[in-house]
Amino acid sequence: MKYIDTKNWARKKHFNFFMKQDYPVFNLCSNVDITRCHHFAKKHKISIFKSILYVAVKAANDIKEFRRRIRGRKVVEHKIVHPSFTVMGDDDVFSFCTIDYTPNFQKFCENAEKGILQVKKKIYLSDKSDRDDFLFITTVPWISFTSFVHPINMHPVDSVPRIAWGKFFEENGRIKLPLSVQVHHAVVDGVHVGKYFSKIQHYFDNMSDKRY
Helix, strand or coil, X not given: CEECCHHHCCCHHHHHHHHXXXXXXXXXXXXXXXXXXXXXXXXXCCCHHHHXXXXXXXXXXXXXXXXXXXXXXXXXXXXXXXXXXXXECHHHCEEEEECCCXXXXXXXXXXXXXXXXXXXXXXXXXXXXXXXXXXXXXXXXXXXXXXXXXXXXXXXCCCCCEEEEECCEEECCXXXXXXXXXXECCCCCHHHHHHHHXXXXXXXXXXXXXXX
């Protein structure tokens, strides 16, 4: 982790401008093509959820703006960020599950499976943490949504990106997934979210035995 020199930062004015806003958060939704990812998961009998989760986190770690967090009036940049995602348990009650990210796909899936089994035994629902090296992730597999808004704390500032996806569907022979990205505008702009969508699509399109 390192601190950003905000006094000499190229986006200093943007940071100060959006920090004054009552709701400085924006969300972008788009459909991404997961045809290759879906085939890969079915071929290897791997959870499609874990496959999408891995790619979503991998793409975010490639973009430094997705690893930046606001702490008061300071900004830090983490070397790596980890997923904290929702897991559905009994009685339609979900739990939070946080695991370590690793670029190794097999190890990542093992971490996810272990974490999921743990939270299914005991519901964990807490945001009381002094850590901010997370990506908050959720799924709504019952709906192919076109928009999405997450609840968020404004005091103190919460700048952790929120990523969500819904029910995938077939369109012209391709499998599409509605994907939502919510970020704090003081540290992330539309161009960075655009890069994220490009990255995640690239990884979905290139899922193969040689790469994962």
